[in-house]
Amino acid sequence: MLNNYTKTYINQMARRTRTDITEMHLRVLEFAFAYYEKNKVGPLYTNIERHTGATKQDIHRLFPHGLNSVYTWIGIPIHSVDDTCKPVADIDVDEYREVYFDHNGTTYLRDEVKPFMEKYTRGDYGHGNPSSSTFLGKNAFEKISTARSEIAASLSVNPHEIIFTASGSEANNLGVKGIAFKYHQTKGHIITTSIEHSSILESVHFLGMLGYEVSFLDVDENGLITEDAVRSALKSNTILVAIMAVNNEIGIINPIKEIGELCKLAEVPFMVDATQAYGKIDLKPKEMGISLMSVSGHKIYAPKGIGALYIDDMYSVVPLIHGGGQEFNRRSGTENVGHIIAFGKAATLARKEIQSEYKRITELRDYFIRQLKEKVPGHIINGSIHNRVPHNLNVGFPGIDSGTLLISLNKIGVYVASGSSCSAGSKESSRIIKALGVDTDYYGTIRFSFGLNNSKEDVDYLFKYLPEIIEQIKDN
Numbered sequence: 229m230l231n232n233y234t235k236t237y238i239n240q241m242a243r244r245t246r247t248d249i250t251e252m253h254l255r256v257l258e259f260a261f262a263y264y265e266k267n268k269v270g271p272l273y274t275n276i277e278r279h280t281g282a283t284k285q286d287i288h289r290l291f292p293h294g295l296n297s298v299y300t301w302i303g304i305p306i307h308s309v310d311d312t313c314k315p316v317a318d319i320d321v322d323e324y325r326e327v328y329f330d331h332n333g334t335t336y337l338r339d340e341v342k343p344f345m346e347k348y349t350r351g352d353y354g355h356g357n358p359s360s361s362t363f364l365g366k367n368a369f370e371k372i373s374t375a376r377s378e379i380a381a382s383l384s385v386n387p388h389e390i391i392f393t394a395s396g397s398e399a400n401n402l403g404v405k406g407i408a409f410k411y412h413q414t415k416g417h418i419i420t421t422s423i424e425h426s427s428i429l430e431s432v433h434f435l436g437m438l439g440y441e442v443s444f445l446d447v448d449e450n451g452l453i454t455e456d457a458v459r460s461a462l463k464s465n466t467i468l469v470a471i472m473a474v475n476n477e478i479g480i481i482n483p484i485k486e487i488g489e490l491c492k493l494a495e496v497p498f499m500v501d502a503t504q505a506y507g508k509i510d511l512k513p514k515e516m517g518i519s520l521m522s523v524s525g526h527k528i529y530a531p532k533g534i535g536a537l538y539i540d541d542m543y544s545v546v547p548l549i550h551g552g553g554q555e556f557n558r559r560s561g562t563e564n565v566g567h568i569i570a571f572g573k574a575a576t577l578a579r580k581e582i583q584s585e586y587k588r589i590t591e592l593r594d595y596f597i598r599q600l601k602e603k604v605p606g607h608i609i610n611g612s613i614h615n616r617v618p619h620n621l622n623v624g625f626p627g628i629d630s631g632t633l634l635i636s637l638n639k640i641g642v643y644v645a646s647g648s649s650c651s652a653g654s655k656e657s658s659r660i661i662k663a664l665g666v667d668t669d670y671y672g673t674i675r676f677s678f679g680l681n682n683s684k685e686d687v688d689y690l691f692k693y694l695p696e697i698i699e700q701i702k703d704n
């Protein structure tokens with residue numbers, strides 16, 4: 229059944245396109261709406277004809293832009309009047325399997341972490357406010373201290389150098405603005421890169437609007453920020469260098485230690501967004517010349533909505549959230565005790581498994597690449613093949629719309645990410661892929677990111693159906 233909002237929208241669209249709505253229009257729209265609700269993808273012509281009697285010709289006669297209009301009028305995101313995307317592939321799978329290849333996007337809670345969350349919500353740890361002097365409060369405070377020590381141990385830093393935040397984005401904002409605001413009177417120069425996460429980019433743009441001088445470094449042909457690029461950009465008034473450790477889209481690892489040494493020599497604080505590196509590669513800020521470093525819970529199988537910022541003892545930041553003075557006066561607000569406990573546990577597990585997981589994921593990734601070479605001719609892998617974490621593969625498929633591929637894969641249970649005109653996702657990824665000089669009109673790019681629950685069987689499942697999907701959706 230169409231809901232009232234959708235009915236109103238359909239009427240609006242009909243008015244705008246001077247379409248007289250008939251019973252047949254409604255039959256097609258109602259079927260497509262119900263189909264989308266159930267399957268999360270729009271129906272193809274054959275399905276519509278089977279269930280409503282309206283042929284492809286009918287649909288093009290009835291609606292101003294054929295199937296595109298049907299989808300747009302009822303809010304199916306993959307087709308729009310402006311973007312003429314192709315219908316998704318129609319594949320029958322033998323044994324449906326859910327395959328999650330989007331660990332860079334977010335992760336699930338890992339099994340060992342769940343009991344801690346459950347205990348917290350059940351009230352086993354008490355419900356105390358960590359700032360209260362009661363036993364309940366002290367108990368909560370101790371739990372936070374333990375988690376702080378766990379995160380600190382995973383980075384070989386001191387516990388009081390860890391500040392809990394509500395996300396990686398908040399940690400990035402605190403790092404960048406917190407340093408910059410110390411120079412609010414004199415301002416100064418900030419160096420960052422064009423491939424940062426939006427929480428760094430937007431913070432730096434904002435500071436630019438406030439009168440700070442900002443430089444955005446570009447990547448080299450491998451997608452890396454070089455030490456030389458940083459060296460050339462440093463000025464006598466540079467107050468901050470902010471560069472990510474691992475890029476979220478193509479998985480490259482920047483030469484953080486080398487850049488850290490450079491910043492140390494120049495006596496400029498070095499802020500590293502390690503959201504995608506944490507738990508995947510060994511990070512020792514003190515040995516890498518890193519002054520501030522952000523991490524996030526939901527990339528390491530802890531809950532969403534918890535992050536942390538490492539701030540070296542030598543540095544201080546101006547808080548962004550003022551209030552009761554929690555988190556050593558650097559970030560006020562009653563702490564998210566349950567999430568902090570879970571984050572600490574996930575960090576400990578990640579630290580313990582970092583080498584074995586790296587090895588396992590590398591083997592899985594190599595197996596994936598072998599399948600890709602065999603089954604998908606003409607593909608490209610974006611970004612350096614050497615300086616990268618194995619957890620990520622960003623693949624360009626020739627003659628494919630990545631949004632259509634994303635939805636087609638999703639239809640058979642495979643979760644990936646893309647930056648596409650046709651998908652519901654953002655266009656973000658094209659920024660870095662374009663910076664690599666890739667012809668983004670020709671190649672549809674898909675990010676596969678691997679993690680804890682992935683196995684060889686997942687890769688086999690994908691490659692069992694991928695060639696057929698590509699065959700169905702590729703441009704001729």
Ligand SMILES: Cc1ncc(COP(=O)(O)O)c(C=O)c1O
Nearest residue numbers: 395396397425476501503504524
């Ligand atoms: C590189 C990078 N930095 C920061 C963030 C933001 O982290 P959060 O989602 O915890 O705000 C992300 C999340 O995708 C990321 O990939």
